[in-house]
Amino acid sequence: MGPGPITADPRVLRAMSAQLVGQFDPSMTAYMTETMALYRAVFRTTNQQTFLVDGTSRAGIEAALVSLIEPGDRVLVPIFGRFGHLLVEIAERCRAEVHTIEMPWGEVFEPETVERAVRAVSPKMLATVHGDTSTTMCQPLADIGRICRDNDVLFYCDATASLGGNTFELDAWGLDVATAGLQKCLGGPSGSAPISISPRAVDVINARKNVEAGIREHQDVAHGSRIASNYFDLAMIMDYWGDRRLNHHTEATTMLYAARECARLLVAEGIDRAVERHRRHGAAMLAGVRGLGLTVFGDVAHKMHNVVAVEIPTGLDGDAARAALLNDFGIEIGTSFGPLHGRVWRIGTMGHNARKEAVLLTLAALEQVLRAGNVPITAGGGVGAAQEVYAS
């Protein structure tokens, strides 16, 4: 019940025990094509270039940034938590000229603030996180998308923590590239990074296409400045997922099975219904921790559905309480990073864990641990408040 990685959906686990097939076996390439269509539904996009990057979530981020950014390009990053700092870090290593604006942890940006910065900086790209798990905040993106379009700025978003559990509209919000991971609301393991790329971003990337020696063919003329990473060279990776089937790498077969199954489950449930499920169980958890008498951190109106940050009660050893939850009740919750480390717990309700029994068991166990730690609590107040949400 932490902020992710989470326990996987049992159906995803089962998919991962399937035997492997060859890289260019027609059934494998058919799975790849099917997976592309499934993630178009998940990202809410018509982007042809929607596929997987083989690695953890930050592999998707780095692939997007290193393929789009050329050294010296200006990049604007609005920071409202740890993962904004990560975007800065990666953009700097791509040798971008990085400009930042920052909000205190626990808040999000107003569109006007972003618009002023875009006008002042005139970046090639704006890169932001959608939901930053470090603070639980979810940045509204529709206005930022409009600002980026109006100012001809490429708009990248890291949707790892939010996708599948919160409304996300890649096309309607005017995003150019979004990336994610399986280990949050998608209910799978870390290790595969879904990505979707708009036609105009595809053009920027393909203007730098340099097919590697060893698999280069006659028609492959080198274009533009070579992308600094071979592994994350989206121009070649798109040709691996496309009709050409360029042999850039050997697709991580089992992780493809996992990513495909995560999206199949989400599409079968319906994206809107999955978001509503996360909203509902998130609301129950929020009411529950408040019902126990705990204080919630941050601007709750902008909280992601799937995670809540709770102030650790004064005088309680937060890590000892987490250890008791894990060792005595088999339930894991998280702390946070930087200024929030040791100050908040983060409790998730995402993917397969966005279930009534998971919420109620967590609240029941947390009550016991708080009581054992001599924290003044309302007995039964957590489960009771959550039950009221479920009954309404």
Added chain:
Amino acid sequence: MGPGPITADPRVLRAMSAQLVGQFDPSMTAYMTETMALYRAVFRTTNQQTFLVDGTSRAGIEAALVSLIEPGDRVLVPIFGRFGHLLVEIAERCRAEVHTIEMPWGEVFEPETVERAVRAVSPKMLATVHGDTSTTMCQPLADIGRICRDNDVLFYCDATASLGGNTFELDAWGLDVATAGLQKCLGGPSGSAPISISPRAVDVINARKNVEAGIREHQDVAHGSRIASNYFDLAMIMDYWGDRRLNHHTEATTMLYAARECARLLVAEGIDRAVERHRRHGAAMLAGVRGLGLTVFGDVAHKMHNVVAVEIPTGLDGDAARAALLNDFGIEIGTSFGPLHGRVWRIGTMGHNARKEAVLLTLAALEQVLRAGNVPITAGGGVGAAQEVYAS
């Protein structure tokens, strides 16, 4: 039965259906530590820094190269197949000054040739492939290791195709860094890249340690030139696998289970016995294809145990024959790249496919396909010759 990826060992598939645990759950970190020890046995090393890079085989290659190479460093790459070209490609993107020597496909280097080049170039690093699946050749490394030590050159090797099926001695041969993948002799899926790093290479990497913003702490002073990739920053990744447990990324849990199980099986069998098993089944397949009357490509004395390249008989449509094998018999074999595309088939005997029944069924099916293609063959000659190897 292609050159990899291969069908996985059923025990590896089962391991991948295990439920996930949290990133810093004591059972997860214990698995990580256990996996490090297992891969020390597989690589034959005492290197503390032996762990997994989250991605396909070339993720391991790029992590090693980008973490060791600074822009302008001289790198020498002996090329004897496609994957030598890949090393050049990656080193160039790391902005190295790359020097190459080349052998015709199907041959390996004599140590004298390498030594002359090392003396002429004075590289910081020599990067080579051990077994290049594109040609099936296996480059002897012990002399090159001695040459590198004598000339104070860092020695990197890509052992993806060879590890577990051919003798590999990281420490005894004087290697500094080796990387691999699971989808060859280790009998698992693509998507995790074991790596091992010598203490002197660790020092080179840690001299460039720059912990990222967002998780940086007081003691983290920036060192040297920042590694160009965040994802492949081995200085931080070592701190994730080490006592500090720096939260660089969320380890790909299921792929860790897979990598751990692959190594457990290999260690339980005994590395020497696993190599001998690959030698035996590779010898049976080699005898078998010759027994059918086919011609083997390349310098067979330097062939990897686990794959054989067979000249496609004149007049036969090699791709149609491969399709018939796949569609009628459910057996996949490969063709190759560049100058060998359409000229040879590559037949593997690796991992779980290094089994008598897999070898004999493949030879029996191949005989039928060749006969249907009007290729003059010795009826029963393939299976018969393989059986003789097994009987000896």
